[in-house]
Amino acid sequence: MTSRITLISPAMNRSLRETRFDDGAPLDPSGRAGAESAAGSLRAADRVLVSPTARCRETACALGLAAAPEPELAGLDMGRWRGLTLDEVMAREPEQLMSWLSDPDAAPHGGESVRALCERAARWLNAAAAFEGRTLAVVEQEIVRALAVTVLGVPGPAFWRLDVPPLTATDLSGQSGRWNLRLGRELGA
Template sequence: MTSRVTFVSPAMNRSVREARFDDGSPLDAGGAARARSAAGTLSAADRVLVSPTVRCRETASALGLVAVEAPELGGMDMGRWRGRTLGEVSAEEPDQVAHWLADPAAALHGGESVRALCERVGRWLEATAQTDGRTLVVVEPEIVRATVVRVLAAHEATFWRLDVPPLTATEISGRSGRWNLRLGQTLGAREPEGGH
């Protein structure tokens, strides 16, 4: 039994452009147009899931996908920092931000730590490894980062070293929980089936 999962990062919105922790902003006009132009470029899937965030749901819709919400793949809980820019938080709480970026177990914002996020995603990956066929998920970049950390059995500190551009696909495939990783396919450029 082989399970394949393609993680699609959402299109741009105001929050991303402003380096703002998710505040529920919709896609901006450019992000929505780019997602619509990529519709039809993804391989067919047996299951299509979406993070419950606004921009993930809107990206899935713009891509022409009919997706089921997957709360377990929701974005990182940013606690009291939600909706604020990294610059604002860094100016007001520089020690807390520095600690949060340096220590994967830190959750000084009252939300979720990087470690807790990676563990949550790891549990989802374990369950998904038992599912045959293709799964397509539209998720926030931090879910893709946590997936890469888990698949490579990397230290959680590497989480911050992974960049996930908007509207890119990252694929994992495997059996018995042993995953192979394929990074960074830009949506809109259809790739031949099975090409790795």
């Protein structure tokens, strides 16, 4: 059985614009307008899921999707760095930040490591492979990266080498253990 999963990255908000670790900020007007203009451009899905973050829930709503929350698709837990910009963390904890950016097992912020995120995403993908039909999920960019790392079987540091623009679709098709990946399709394109 072939599973089909489309991951939608959230629309623009202040946190993304400022390179800020998610602080629960809502979509900004341009992000909301972009998502609303893409409404109706997605293929029908048998199951629609959403990360529990505000920007993902608001993106799903602006896209006209009735999505069920999926806790396993939550963004990376940034612990005490939540709400800070990358520059602020660099100024306060440069060694810890460099450790986090170079070691997938590091979690100096007291939250989740990149490896733990990739393992959580892999568990979700394995379970999702059993679902018959098309799945659409609005998820944080780091979930898209974690699933790409998992599907491609690349080392954890590759996580930082993947850019996931706002309001793009990443398609996964296949089955547990064998997936094909299509990255970065603009919505409405």
